[in-house]
Amino acid sequence: MALYTIINFVFQVYYYMIIAYVLMSWVPQMRDTGIGQLLERLVDPYLSIFRRFIPSLGFIDISPIVALIALYFAENGLYSLLGRLL
Secondary structure, eight states, rough: OHHHHHHHHHHHHHHHHHHHHHHHHHSGGGGGGHEEEEEEEHHHHHHHHHHSSSBBBBBOOHHHHHHHHHHHHHHHHEEEEEEHHH
């Protein structure tokens, strides 16, 4: 059970990191801070995968929404795989 708790914690932290990164895009000065640069280094490589395939709709970028959904399915798939192994 401890493994499930750790995996859940890691995924939840990454969910919140993506959400914080998206919210920081509304305030461009936030990206110049240390936390903003750290979030960019950790989240942008994952989001760039989805940005290659999903064009932005004018000012709206829906790639983070798709990335969160994909992360949800990856988490559930990992739980299913671990359930079968353990």
